[in-house]
């Protein structure tokens with residue numbers, strides 16, 4: 001059955017209203033406070049610990065994002081790994097059920113628009129709000145860094161920073177889609193928020209524990225005979241590591257961590273990353289051992305993570321879309 | 332489909348779940364251009380479900396519905412562009428002003444900005460909310476929200492207005508005003524489909540009504556037609572006259588079945604099954620009698636409703 005008209009009619013109107021709502025809401029004040037606090041702390045730590053290393057470190061600006069003081073081993077990017085989902089859930093958990101609870105849904109859907117427009121407009125508005133916060137934070141950290149460190153960032157550092165912004169927004173998109181899915185499934189905003197937070201807890205804290213256990217469980221089933229006998233080739237190990245990694249990557253948190261590590265640490269790889277780089281025909285012969293990856297090589301390395309997050313957001317959004325299309329609008 | 336029909340439903344049915352009961356059970360509806368059509372019936376009779384199917388907000392299980400010549404499920408935008416809907420206990424964005432709420436709706440409806448501004452002023456004036464146009468909707472009373480919903484329909488210049496229990500929860504004066512506004516819609520040539528429990532109000536504004544019972548339309552037509560079907564053909568009169576033995580004289584007229592004091596007020600209620608007006612006048616003025624007042628009693632929807640549902644209960 002072909003539908004008449006464009007599914008996007010009205011998307012702009014919904015987007016504009018929702019974005020304005022977000023920016024004027026109390027939630028935005030909370031996000032602003034977070035941005036300022038986090039930004040100031042990061043710059044302060046940089047002033048304390050990084051200032052002296054400016055001359056020694058080629059990527060001093062990137063260290064702003066990845067440096068963690070020994071007393072408190074959480075770096076800026078790691079902090080965002082936790083903060084972004086929380087903010088995204090805060091923006092999306094009542095997107096759809098809120099309309100039902102305010103009894104505005106049937107009035108809105110009796111206007112000449114498709115449900116697509118409402119869902120897409122709301123998703124994009126949430127994403128834009130999140131991106132606004134991230135950009136503000138990014139500018140604060142880069143600007144503060146500039147003042148404190150006394151040197152401008154190199155072009156490559158800026159490019160890596162921007163790549164991080166894009167990746168972080170995609171990561172936010174995954175959680176926004178999860179939050180909106182919950183807001184479609186559950187009529188109660190509290191249940192929706194709680195479920196989304198539960199999913200976040202599961203993937204952030206439990207999955208990294210569960211995934212290796214699952215891998216250990218299936219190892220005897222998937223490993224070639226010679227590995228079990230104790231004589232594995234490098235290819236075998238790489239293959240098995242890939243499987244383990246694949247299981248880990250069910251968690252968006254893990255994928256995001258891989259991605260920002262890839263962007264921010266051109267000169268620091270894990271054993272496994274080095275092996276993967278060597279084996280990757282696109283990268284291998286161009287990597288000179290001991291020297292940092294070029295920006296292009298880093299992008300190639302994190303491209304799968306990025307597409308995985310975008311695809312994940314789209315899949316989850318589609319799930320929500322399908323169940324929203326079938327809902328009866330009685331309020 | 333004939334030209335002056337704006338909504339036409341045939342065999343429209345909706346089933347929830349797998350049970351044998353149907354929320355709406357093979358109903359036929361035909362609503363004409365410029366008429367006010369009332370949907371009546373007890374709670375859960377299927378009025379709202381019918382409205383949702385007409386709007387395409389829920390799918391029908393069986394049957395067809397055509398709104399202004401379009402199928403609401405296949406061509407939803409065509410239908411929604413020309414139909415205004417005021418849902419049961421309508422909600423607005425409380426954090427926005429009435430004007431901002433209407434601007435948002437206008438954008439969704441694809442009305443351009445300048446035009447929308449003009450229409451908003453106009454329609455808010457018609458529902459007498461001009462003074463509070465820029466107040467937040469959070470400060471609106473229930474009656475004001477209801478009128479704001481109506482303003483939205485006016486702003487859209489809808490050809491059909493569908494109102495689900497628009498007067499529930501309104502005080503008598505607000506109800507009266509609201510009914511006036513519904514008549515105003517009709518004067519503009521808008522077809523109005525209104526569901527309600529308030530029988531007197533429905534009777535006072537509706538040209539035709541459909542009486543719902545357990546998902547079926549039990550009766551459909553003008554109030555007089557319904558009265559005939561349920562109460563039988565009646566020509567009751569209220570007579571007020573001075574004179575000796577008026578009651579006895581009137582009772583002797585052929586066709587008069589009873590003469591009794593009316594439920595309230597003065598005079599006599601003459602129950603008749605044919606038109607006895609001339610005979611009553613003659614009898615009342617004979618022998619120096621003076622006729623003060625005579626008027627036909629129209630069947631009240633309340634009486635029809637009560638009688639019908641008593642009958643249904645007895646049959647069950």
Ligand SMILES: Nc1ncnc2c1ncn2[C@@H]1O[C@H](COP(=O)(O)OP(=O)(O)OP(=O)(O)O)[C@@H](O)[C@H]1O
Nearest residue numbers: 328347348354372373374375376377378379380381
């Ligand atoms: N989502 C649903 N699932 C199952 N049954 C439903 C659902 N929605 C409505 N019903 C049933 O459909 C029937 C018709 O409901 P509907 O809301 O159309 O009644 P109504 O005439 O509008 O009543 P009211 O005067 O109370 O508004 C009811 O018996 C109700 O229980």
Ligand SMILES: [Mg+2]
Nearest residue numbers: 378379419495
């Ligand atoms: Mg109802």
